[in-house]
Amino acid sequence: xxxxxxxxxxxxxxxxxxxxxxxxxxxxxxxxxxxxxxxxxxxxxxxxxxxxxxxxxxxxxxxxxxxxxxxxxxxxxxxxxxxxxxxxxxxxxxxxxxxxxxxxxxxxxxxxxxxxxxxxxxxxxxxxxxxxxxxxxxxxxxxxxxxxxxxxxxxxxxxxxxxxxxxxxxxxxxxxxxxxx
Numbered sequence: 525x526x527x528x529x530x531x532x533x534x535x536x537x538x539x540x541x542x543x544x545x546x547x548x549x550x551x552x553x554x555x556x557x558x559x560x561x562x563x564x565x566x567x568x569x570x571x572x573x574x575x576x577x578x579x580x581x582x583x584x585x586x587x588x589x590x591x592x593x594x595x596x597x598x599x600x601x602x603x604x605x606x607x608x609x610x611x612x613x614x615x616x617x618x619x620x621x622x623x624x625x626x627x628x629x630x631x632x633x634x635x636x637x638x639x640x641x642x643x644x645x646x647x648x649x650x651x652x653x654x655x656x657x658x659x660x661x662x663x664x665x666x667x668x669x670x671x672x673x674x675x676x677x678x679x680x681x682x683x684x685x686x687x688x689x690x691x692x693x694x695x696x697x698x699x700x701x702x703x704x705x
Contacts, residue, residue, distance in 0.1 A: 528692045537601035538688065544594035545685050548678045551587045555671040562667050569648075580648060581641035584670070585634045592631050595624045595681065602688075612688055619684035627677045636660070 532538040554572035561570020571580045599620055604610055610617040633651045640649035640658035650659020654666040664672075 526693075528689060528694065531692045532689065537598065540594060540601055541598045541685050541688065544591065544598055545682055547587075547594060548591050548674070548681065551584075551591065552674050552678050554587070555667070555674050559667045559671050571648075579641070581634075581637050585638045588627070588631050588634045591677070592624075592627050595620070595627055598681075599624055612691065616684045616687050619680040619687070623677050623681040623684070626673075626680075630673045630677055633673065 526534065532542055554575060558570055558572040558575060561567040561572070570576070575583055599605060602610065602612055602616070602620065604612075604617050604620055633653070637649045637651040637654075640651065641647065644658050646657040648656050648666065650656035650662055650666065652660045653663045654669050655662045655664060656666050
């Protein structure tokens with residue numbers, strides 16, 4: 525029996541799932557930092573860690589496109605696109621499917637934001653629901669809206685990963701293993 529970490533890296537599906545969790549975890553951190561910069565530290569144009577080094581719209585479009593590609597990959601590699609029950613269970617299927625569906629909406633929002641960025645020459649556009657330049661409905665402050673979007677798209681996938689990893693058998697060391705260590 526393999527330890528869980530070895531089992532993760534010996535499975536393409538689980539390795540990609542881990543990459544998804546790490547990439548989106550970094551993206552989530554970007555948004556937490558951005559909101560903290562703007563609300564707690566009073567930096568009006570705070571754009572997160574990497575967003576402070578480059579234009580935010582292309583950066584977040586890239587993050588969201590990568591996350592969507594990873595979600596599609598995990599969905600296919602886990603076999604969730606097949607009819608019938610998933611070997612990983614209904615809960616994992618539902619969590620990954622929800623993240624994928626919600627991320628498609630989030631990606632559409634970023635397509636709008638990128639088009640607005642190119643058309644208007646403004647970094648920090650409104651997209652569909654955001655209050656920034658070019659925003660269609662201008663309902664929500666952009667940093668809060670996108671922190672919410674990322675959290676809603678990330679948490680179910682993260683929970684799905686945790687469930688899958690917890691389903692892996694745990695390698696138990698024997699006295700012989702310990703003696704040879």
